[in-house]
Amino acid sequence: MGAVVEHDADFEQRVDAVGKKGLTPLQKCSAAIRMLVYGCAADSLDDVVKDAESTLLAYTKKICRTVVEVFEEEYLREPTRDDIERQLERSAARGLPGCLGSLDCMHWVWEMCPTALKGQLSGKEGKPTVVLEVFSKWLQINACGSSTSSLAAQDPIMTSILLTDHL
Numbered sequence: 001m002g003a004v005v006e007h008d009a010d011f012e013q014r015v016d017a018v019g020k021k022g023l024t025p026l027q028k029c030s031a032a033i034r035m036l037v038y039g040c041a042a043d044s045l046d047d048v049v050k051d052a053e054s055t056l057l058a059y060t061k062k063i064c065r066t067v068v069e070v071f072e073e074e075y076l077r078e079p080t081r082d083d084i085e086r087q088l089e090r091s092a093a094r095g096l097p098g099c100l101g102s103l104d105c106m107h108w109v110w111e112m113c114p115t116a117l118k119g120q121l122s123g124k125e126g127k128p129t130v131v132l133e134v135f136s137k138w139l140q141i142n143a144c145g146s147s148t149s150s151l152a153a154q155d156p157i158m159t160s161i162l163l164t165d166h167l
Contacts, residue, residue: 008066032060
């Protein structure tokens with residue numbers, strides 16, 4: 001969070017005209033991340049965070065831009081030859097020689113599943129489930145989705161590696 005505050009001064013805590021302290025950087029970032037992770041509407045958080053819906057939307061947009069600007073070079077890049085070789089070594093140590101990425105899924109039973117979705121999300125066990133996919137490559141990505149989602153199919157970096165000769 002420190003890098004976000006250093007990069008964008010709007011995340012610093014400010015004092016208004018009457019001397020009242022505004023939101024802390026933690027509150028601003030937490031509200032924005034909560035909106036992104038849980039899909040909360042800004043107006044559902046304005047009572048909790050004590051800030052206007054428009055301000056929370058602005059912080060959400062700013063944190064997305066700031067995270068990309070600050071961390072893009074380190075985390076949002078194509079893997080180097082060394083990254084690929086290191087991943088191949090890890091895969092070989094796990095008993096998967098030659099595997100650049102591996103996909104694994106876990107089905108969690110969704111006990112409070114809405115009735116309208118139960119048939120669509122029920123599998124061989126007869127209970128509705130949500131799938132947690134973990135796609136392991138040179139960096140790890142976790143995502144929750146429906147049984148039809150596929151991280152490998154949606155990942156531009158993995159697609160680029162598979163379609164070009166990196167080795």
